[in-house]
Amino acid sequence: MKTVALLALDTAAARWATYADVRIVQMRNRALTTKNGRVGHASESESLGVGVRVIANGAWGFSASADLSDAAVVATAARAVEIAKASARVKRQDVHLAPEPAAVAEWTTPYKVDPFSTSVEQNLGLLLKVDAEVRAVAGVTLAETGMTFAREESWFLSSEGADIHQTKYSTGAGYTAYAFAGSEIQKRSYPNSFGGQWQNRGYEQIEEMKLVENARRVAEEAVALHRAEQCPEGVFTIILDGSQLGLQIHESIGHPIELDRVLGMEANFAGTSFLTLEKLGSLRYGSDLVNVVADARQEHGPGLGTFAYDDEGVAAQSTPIITNGRFTGYLSSRETAHTIGATRSGGTLRAEGWNRLPIIRMTNISILPGEKPLTLEQLIADTEHGVYLETNKSWSIDDKRYNFQFGCEIGWEIRNGKRVRMLKNPSYSGITTEFWNSMDAICSRDEWTLWGTPNCGKGQPQQVVGTGHGASPARFRNINVGSAYKS
């Protein structure tokens, strides 16, 4: 692979590219699903290709091909330079990259069990066992389970001398119980909705999720929601479970801190951001309890945003994003770092695969747990009146990331420190900074989980990557509840 990469770099240099990097990526995936006791989907896939990114005449060009023959690699690199020269015809200033030491490194996701070493029989056996448990509950009309593994091996070489070989593994699994009756479809998912829980680990991740053990409870809740009362509309105290808080972080912190959005580079599709540059260091983003980091390092945990080097060869870092409620950091790249006065990239440039240009993406954007010991049950016991919401059902936020609305699968009314009744169709909405400033409690480390969001879309052409979000349950005051069903 190194020979292929060097050929591409030599070709770009010979055509007067002032910078070039090459990413060769080999992907392997396994995807399995079941539905109502039968295998729904069983597939494996492999993909191999090379992407060449260059700067020529002060502008970017990128070309990618699945053909790794010498002739094709030369043509791909030459095409990248040709594209860059075309880009230079519509530019206002030259691209400059923040300096970065040229790393030479090898790194692999730490894992105990290579997921691809497990048998399909074992994988499907587990899913079908869960499926049977879910369908054993009367009233369940549809049971769906799924499990996915991915292995991504990449070789990154640059004209500056970087030579990085990384192999990342991710595993994910989950299930959903649906109950259709009368004029309602209700559902409950475990451990999270939209595919379950995902981390950069081996098969041990699956074994630790207690998928079977939770199946009956989850299915029973799906059916019980039909008997529950509609979540009332009004202004309430709410408590969010960790998975929902993870998505709240993703949408209302993770995306607005992407510096390319802030600078207008995503204005046509993903949108811009309310976090304009003058707010850095001064905006009161949240209450004093809100501490958020962007941390791609292994020591943060095995999140979907964990790696050793990003896709332009910058080492993984931890960046304080919100510190005691104050806005302190963006997600940046070598091209954009100078706009916030930084001398080095924050290391957040990532690509979906060999055929995509790396762009600024979330790594692991996590809220730090409370320092004082506080369990979820203690937090509920400390709440006089409110609604506890679990597991995301719908999510939407405007293109500057101010106004959001989330729906959850299930809610519980809290009265005098106790869950007193189940509520169906709970939702809440608000304005990002008002919401985070209303947080008055967050559970401690024992309740903290590094959740995985495997389906974050951004860019044109759109790229889907996984992001991590550490969170523990937290409480928010005076929140608009129920507007999703306001008629």
Added chain:
Amino acid sequence: MLTRERASGIFDRIRRFSAADEVEVLFTGSHFALTRFANNTIHQNVEEENCLASIRTNFGGRTARATANQFDDESLKRAVEASESLARVPDPDPDLLPMPDANDAGDADRNVRATRFFEQTAAITPGDRANVVGQMVGVADRHKLTTAGIYSTSESLEGIFNSRGLARWHTQTLAEISITMLAEDSSGWQKLNSPDVCNLDPLQLAETAARKAVESARPREIPPGKYTVVLEPSAALDIVGFMFWDYSGMAILDQRSFLNDRIGTKLFGENINIWDDAGHPLQAGSPFDGEGVRRQRVQLVEQGVVKRVVYARGTAAKMKKSEYANKVGAIEPTGHGFPLPNEMGEMPQNIVFGAPENPQSVEQMIASTGRGILVTRLWYIREVDPYEKIVTGMTRDGTFRIENGKGQGGLRNYRFNQSLIAMLSNVEAMSVPIRACGEESFDMVVPAMKVREFNFTEVTKF
């Protein structure tokens, strides 16, 4: 790009490598290029070529798939082995049908009377795209605006070969422009695509987006509530697109469709007629489905009554044996299946709205509106309630107040929570349907719509 002849040769090699009862290979591939601009500069400019061979093997009622993008013998053998290993694991599925032969699949070529491959689109170079972007940036400069957007061109292929002798091949081109114009406190947007690049007018798109940005400057705020809205075609497309996953036989069988217990009932206004028609001259895409079966023209909604849903072969067979068989209208394979195996079954993806008896232009709709809101684009739409089909989302890039039949300047952006059933019951006027595209749903032939009592629940800060 992979040719049909080379693909056929790859299929022959795969057949030799396979011990399965039946083998199918789905080829997909593209040469795709996209020039992206922001802040009046080309800031990303990409091109890729890739092709996949996705191999499905059947063993006695069991099926699985493996995909590769390298076509040497070793890679193909590995993919065949992976597919066969996966296929041997599950218990046999009594509902799995044999792969279709040419007779089962129908004559897909009858669907598309004119080519969807245009040499002038395939021939566009990076320099050509830069020239067009330069012209659109010129429009922004002239209006003292900042612009961002894309200009992409592609040629793509889709082919299916199976061991029962079926062979299908489709190639097409597509050119697309999406442009946003940004002013200090407002923005405007336009997007259009076509297989033939000559159908795009970049300067007109840029000028329209610029006009919207200028005219929506200094946006005001009115209280959220129910308003008459005029949805431009892209906005109408993006919101109605969220219901078409439910027009699927499998969704009915799974009881996850809002059409469960509702097929044959009048769900929408009498002025709503909807087809799925892959052969429509304004449509794009292949004329066959994931098994190679010809996509049929299907009327989904007639005068507000939901008539039927679409079917893959296997779903149709299953539905005929189900408790719903007498409640769902016509049951037959319609050529809308996803590649097997899958859990979703099928969906209509070539939606065509029927033309209204008295079409009105957007300008006429505005002129007949006493108090309302004109919406250019909707954003981040998500389903809130799957059976009442309530969806939420935001307006974006050109939201205008209408008073006494006239546009009265820009508005801030609003969140809606709207039932699609109610919305399509409240359509007061429609334009002539056009080919439109958005960002939340797939391309459709859809009209602008004037809708009463559209439910805005919150307003954002810009």
